[in-house]
Amino acid sequence: MRLPGTRLRALASRVCGRDTMERLIDPMLADIQAEHESAARRGQRGRIVLWRGYLSFWLAVGLHCLAAAFQPRGRDADISLFRVVAYPIVAFLVLTALLIAPPLQAFPSWGSASERTALVLTLVPQALPLTIPAGLCLGVIGALRGRRPTTARLLTVLALAAVSTVAVWSMLEWGVPAGNQRFRELVASHLAGRPVHLEPGLNELGLSRLAQRTDPPAVRHSRLLWALCFASGPLAIFACGISARVRRFSTALALGLAACLAYICATFGLDESLRNGLPGAAAWIPNVLLFVTGVLLLMKSATGSGRQQGLQ
Amino acid sequence: VAKREQVFPRLSAKEALILGLLRGAKEMYGLELVAASGGALKRGTVYVTLGRMEEKGFIASHQEPEAPAMGGLPRRLYKPTAYGRQLLAASTAMRRRLMPEFVR
Numbered sequence: 282m283r284l285p286g287t288r289l290r291a292l293a294s295r296v297c298g299r300d301t302m303e304r305l306i307d308p309m310l311a312d313i314q315a316e317h318e319s320a321a322r323r324g325q326r327g328r329i330v331l332w333r334g335y336l337s338f339w340l341a342v343g344l345h346c347l348a349a350a351f352q353p354r355g356r357d358a359d360i361s362l363f364r365v366v367a368y369p370i371v372a373f374l375v376l377t378a379l380l381i382a383p384p385l386q387a388f389p390s391w392g393s394a395s396e397r398t399a400l401v402l403t404l405v406p407q408a409l410p411l412t413i414p415a416g417l418c419l420g421v422i423g424a425l426r427g428r429r430p431t432t433a434r435l436l437t438v439l440a441l442a443a444v445s446t447v448a449v450w451s452m453l454e455w456g457v458p459a460g461n462q463r464f465r466e467l468v469a470s471h472l473a474g475r476p477v478h479l480e481p482g483l484n485e486l487g488l489s490r491l492a493q494r495t496d497p498p499a500v501r502h503s504r505l506l507w508a509l510c511f512a513s514g515p516l517a518i519f520a521c522g523i524s525a526r527v528r529r530f531s532t533a534l535a536l537g538l539a540a541c542l543a544y545i546c547a548t549f550g551l552d553e554s555l556r557n558g559l560p561g562a563a564a565w566i567p568n569v570l571l572f573v574t575g576v577l578l579l580m581k582s583a584t585g586s587g588r589q590q591g592l593q
Numbered sequence: 594v595a596k597r598e599q600v601f602p603r604l605s606a607k608e609a610l611i612l613g614l615l616r617g618a619k620e621m622y623g624l625e626l627v628a629a630s631g632g633a634l635k636r637g638t639v640y641v642t643l644g645r646m647e648e649k650g651f652i653a654s655h656q657e658p659e660a661p662a663m664g665g666l667p668r669r670l671y672k673p674t675a676y677g678r679q680l681l682a683a684s685t686a687m688r689r690r691l692m693p694e695f696v697r
Contacts, residue, residue: 284664284665286666290666303669304640304643304644304647304654304669305640305641305644307666307669308622308623308640308643308668308669309623309640310666311622311665311666311667311668311669312622312623312624312636312668314665314666315624315665315668316624318665334636336637337635337636337637338637340637340638341637341638341639341640341641344637344638344641345641345644
């Protein structure tokens, strides 16, 4: 018979470092196993004991993660692959929820439950092109936690950036136009009290349909969307650079957050300026700035560690 | 901050309680401490506190030498270090000295 917590330990060993396993996971699981065994011996219901143990296990793991996140440097020798992948996903989910919350708050008693669900479904794709790259940036900072990524982890981050780029592209091609259009029609129909059909504007056109247009506002808007499509890479490189150079996690996180906010503000600002005649190449300025800053920070940290090794 | 802590290390109420419990016993494991504290320590937080105290050098730990009969994981036993004992004694003495001043 499998002992309680065996699967949990196998999962934890993939995520946690040796130190965390020895000091936190193993002692807690040992207690759960011993408590379960003694309850079974006394003829008590082991299941309740087990669930109480698991509850405190997850509470302790949550507390440990919270405390460890704000330590300047972890004691674990390497950054686990799971963390590099999981943190950006969590950050992206949180950011998406934060971004769709204000529009939902604007319609507190809006329509039926199905209409509200439709509203959420139309808002999510509109948020994704911004929250995917921003989530990747913040998640990478969270995962690296003030450490210079190894080559393997840098490649993982770049692979994630590539996946994010494809996801953002598909959102801009299909998700955002459909979401925007449905959102406008939903609101208009609700206000008019009858089904309303609206002609799609520039924001309701996908990348391929925008490419067919030749009028300057559409061309410039298309360039901005393409720049946004490739934002994940520069933001991920920037996150790696910040993590490599800034030792304190809270400072690195604040810088990452500032970079993401600046990127989002710049995107909206550039959209307006591009429509008013700014050259289309300007759309790529935020990407170039973030990429160059990230690479410079990584190079500087590599030189610094090289010098330290030389001194040793 | 690190320099100030080196001069006068802080001992939280929970840490003092754990050191007090460990001082009286030979060695204890996490759930034993929870049971002995009479509800002052929670099983969800005790190991996080113990880990932090070990990092600070207040306590030391090792795995129990014999594995359980059912073949489960061996438990981790904790005991106070000399530094931890000194710190608890100093902290208790200081509290005793300051308490009448506050009560007066």
